[in-house]
Amino acid sequence: MKKGKLYTVGFMVASSCVCAAVLTFANTQLHSRISTNENFDRIRALITAFGLGNSSLEQQQIIDIYNQSVTTKKLRQMELYEAYKDGKLIGYAMDILGRGKYGLIKGVLAIAPDAKKIMSLLIYQQNETPGLGGLISSPQWLSQFNNKPLITNGTPGLVISSTEKGPNVVHGITGASKTTFSIVKIINETIAQYLSGGDVMQALDLGIGVDAVTQATPGYPKNLNKPPNLREEVRRGSFMTPPGVKNLALGKTVTSGMEEEPIIGELDQITDGIKKSDEFDYVEMDPGPQWVQIDLGRIHTVFAIVLWHYYKNPVIYNDVIVQVSDNSDFTGNVKTLFNNDYDNSTGQGTGEDTSYYSRWWGEIVDARGPDNTGMEMRYVRVYTNGGVADEETKFVEISVYGK
Ligand SMILES: [Ca+2]
Ligand SMILES: [Ca+2]
Numbered sequence: 001m002k003k004g005k006l007y008t009v010g011f012m013v014a015s016s017c018v019c020a021a022v023l024t025f026a027n028t029q030l031h032s033r034i035s036t037n038e039n040f041d042r043i044r045a046l047i048t049a050f051g052l053g054n055s056s057l058e059q060q061q062i063i064d065i066y067n068q069s070v071t072t073k074k075l076r077q078m079e080l081y082e083a084y085k086d087g088k089l090i091g092y093a094m095d096i097l098g099r100g101k102y103g104l105i106k107g108v109l110a111i112a113p114d115a116k117k118i119m120s121l122l123i124y125q126q127n128e129t130p131g132l133g134g135l136i137s138s139p140q141w142l143s144q145f146n147n148k149p150l151i152t153n154g155t156p157g158l159v160i161s162s163t164e165k166g167p168n169v170v171h172g173i174t175g176a177s178k179t180t181f182s183i184v185k186i187i188n189e190t191i192a193q194y195l196s197g198g199d200v201m202q203a204l205d206l207g208i209g210v211d212a213v214t215q216a217t218p219g220y221p222k223n224l225n226k227p228p229n230l231r232e233e234v235r236r237g238s239f240m241t242p243p244g245v246k247n248l249a250l251g252k253t254v255t256s257g258m259e260e261e262p263i264i265g266e267l268d269q270i271t272d273g274i275k276k277s278d279e280f281d282y283v284e285m286d287p288g289p290q291w292v293q294i295d296l297g298r299i300h301t302v303f304a305i306v307l308w309h310y311y312k313n314p315v316i317y318n319d320v321i322v323q324v325s326d327n328s329d330f331t332g333n334v335k336t337l338f339n340n341d342y343d344n345s346t347g348q349g350t351g352e353d354t355s356y357y358s359r360w361w362g363e364i365v366d367a368r369g370p371d372n373t374g375m376e377m378r379y380v381r382v383y384t385n386g387g388v389a390d391e392e393t394k395f396v397e398i399s400v401y402g403k
Helices: 002-049 059-069 133-137 139-145 177-195 267-271
Strands: 070-075 078-085 088-100 103-111 118-125 254-256 290-309 321-325 334-339 363-366 375-384 394-402
Touching (some): 002 059, 002 103, 002 118, 059 070, 059 078, 078 177, 088 118, 118 133, 118 139, 133 177, 254 267, 267 290, 267 394, 290 321
Antiparallel strands (some): 070 078, 254 290, 290 363, 290 394, 321 334, 321 375
8 A cells, every 4th residue: 555655656756757858858849949930030031131032032042042141240239240242242230129019029120331221121020919010010111211311410210200201200000109119219229239339229218208398389489589500490319328327417416606596496496307397397597698507426427418498488598508527616627518609609619509499308418429438527517698589597407317
């Protein structure tokens, strides 16, 4: 009896071991087959994107073409494919990897040999809703990416819009805005990473969702004395930075060049994170050129400074100058990152930057530098000299994005 029980237990243990082993083996086999299929899907997508073949070819033919024509190289944190035909470079490609509404989206983005335009985009894996988000794999939707410039008006990447026009605009898919937003985000991050020499880049989240700002669409006043350096308002693309940046100015101390308190509001409202532009959301300064200054507490690496002046009514502010320094009195080691004082009325030098209508999306001052490595600073000073129609200087918020 005792012996029989032991035997039963022994048999059960042994058989579950066998079962587990069989399952593990099956799983490994399955996994390696999935991985092989996925590699082949990628290879076929690359060959098609480079125009070296199409899906009517046999699997072995596609693999042969790939082995003959495509080489890979490492661009810092990025894998770059290079394709050659008859010894001549025909393009580059990068993997596209992102999260759709229902899982991972995988594809390849091919770029022309001059590195200025997209050759083609192909999606080889996605689980989006057929007929809606699933249309991202359709040749018709994908073909709009052909020949799109990598950079438009100095801003890398593409913009989704059904109403706007422009070389960088692509159309979304009706009823699948989440999927299309996601894929354009992936593309923009990939383009930015490629242009930065292979470092990972992400779209900066400025926290300007519908609830965070006063999305006023003010009518532009007639007879406004427009400054000669007023820029045309165009849709701004994503501003790309390395990952891990945050608003370092949040809650930090703000001082000003005025002897008294502001006319309306408190200086610390400029770093309270609130970007609305209603009655109690702004800080009104004395007339004439004024500055406010933020102390980040220590030296940080900064990639962007973002300004929100009062914007509920249309205002073009005069003489907006942004300077940074490592000392609080801005004596020595001062860098000017933005200056739109075109006639040097403030005496700080003629500024080459453009004037603009203050708007809810904020004005981004670029501090990334040529290698996207950012800029060292502790103090940020922003000058403003009222609006062009004699409006008062009113600050809403200043954010400083860095690490
Ligand atoms: Ca504020
Ligand atoms: Ca001026």
